[in-house]
Amino acid sequence: MSIRLKENKARRILIANRGEIAARIAKACRELGHTAIGLWTDNEVHARHLEFCDEWAHLEGTGNTETYLNQDKIIKIAKELKVDAVHPGYGFLSENGGFAEALSNNDIIFIGPHIEAIKIMGDKATSKTLAKESGVPVVPGSADAVKSVAEAIKIAEEIGYPVLLKAVAGGGGRGMRACADENEIKEQFEAVGRESMAAFGNGDLLVEKLVLNPRHIEVQILADKHGNVFHFFERECSVQRRHQKIVEEAPSPFIGDDEELRQKICQTAVKLSKAVKYDSAGTVEFIMAEDKSFYFLEMNTRIQVEHPITEEITGMDLIVCMIQSALGEDLQIPSQDFITRSGHAIECRICAEDPITMLPAPGVVTGFETNFPQGIRFDNCLFKDLEVTPDFDPMVGKLIAKGVVRDVAIRKMESALEGLYIEGLKTNIPLHKIILANQNFRDGNYSTSFIGVEKPQEQITNNIDYTSFYMKLAGIEARRMGL
């Protein structure tokens, strides 16, 4: 006789996503006894994630805007299939308040936080204001545009040098200048103003504290509809390229053994989540300065790509909890004290991209095989003959290694990367190998400028590996000969 803790009604859940996360969600739905409904599009007929779903539906179209970003089509399918809830995964419509609202107007549950939380946290200005009001530190600086050099210097002296002169309308690194002292502000103020005027049609400037060599540290939050908010410790995601994370780890090597700091940053995240009455899985992102002061960056109101490392160190299933929370069920977590961590986990994002230029490289997987050590988790949607199209994200899998301490996790990851064979298309596996071998990475001594400073891509040797070619050819010949 099977024992169930609690009989919950079986629901129909539509997964409005693809790839590994769709497979991950489908598995969680099945575990909970719900029906997982997967989607396929015209440019991805052989979608691997469908294998894990109970029902399939056709989402017509090829491009992102026609398919997973198309609210109307997804809502139409959801209504036709009489689904109870929609899980958006990450990316696509996961942080779209309008989509959540449209679903709720049709009496369909959006598996994510309430609409108000998505809207407040989705806007840089309102999220910062809320953070300030709740006593969460934000990067110090002027609240509004500064009018003169004198005012800029006055503020800079209050917050301390170095500071950043930043265009109000700026973005993407333009209209920004670092100033180390008073004289530099005097020199730069007008120039940055002119530059911003020319680039954005708005010459207004802000003065903000410049955080040198920042660390990207984020706290995993899980909350239910009954007002309980839990944190699942932090993750460090400082290895980034083009503002996208490629290697993540938990716990943060920068926080290390500093339990006081860990508690402080985690409680700050809980405080902010409570302020917005958060009721789902989410992540509060911070930057941490060299002196270990930290500032709120943004809150992601969805499940994140790197959630498995938190699952590995806490032993919790975040996707399952997220579904339970959205359905108003009990998370079965008696208190924060029941969430403990052990060991260290690292994640490498495996992308179909050129390891040296780091540009996406679509192609067809002609061979796929794994040979991993104990303690490896590989969330993926890879299979032989998979076609990686330019339409979707080039990430094909997430390799997660867990060890009792960080060194062990690194060792296991190195071994796993050696045992991951993906034939036929370029991947960033060689880049990951170089990053893991980097002394500063091994020492845990790296910031968000790691890729820019260490340039691991330049250390990749791309000499022709004759032996590997010969072995592949020998395999073909042997098969032809009927060995």
Added chain:
Amino acid sequence: MRTYLIDAEKNELIIDLTKTLVHSKELIEFEFSTLQDNEIVHRENIFVRKLAGRYFASNDQKNWVKLAPQNLPKKFLNVDRVFDIYRGFKPSGLSDGNDGELLTQMPGKVVKILVATGDEVVEGQTLVILEAMKMENEIKAGLDGVVKNIHVSVGDALDQGVLMLELE
């Protein structure tokens, strides 16, 4: 058997299977050499054995590497370069630099003959279409000239190294 590996920038590697030694039912030894400007730049012997239905390869018979299951791959990867594989023939646009004799580089069936005796042809022009490995392969002229003799006809099943056509 000759294999051409050609990447997106048209860089090419020519690998010849120069020797095959069947040691036993389970073990075969292959000798491969890589050619550059008709000079051998690399030569190595590879052993292949089958264990539990899987192929394992080694160059020293000590360390065995499990080969990823792939029947007839069309691409090989080397860090940041993806090579297209052409077994036994060179793809269109790249001349083989052979003399007037056109030999089959692989067993195949003649699907079409596009020229007749006495025709003038230019380098790179398709002369014969040969079906091999379930693919149609265009056999191209390696030089400018006149078709002197055609030794095959449509439908012929040919072995490797058969003279198909002579140019002058």
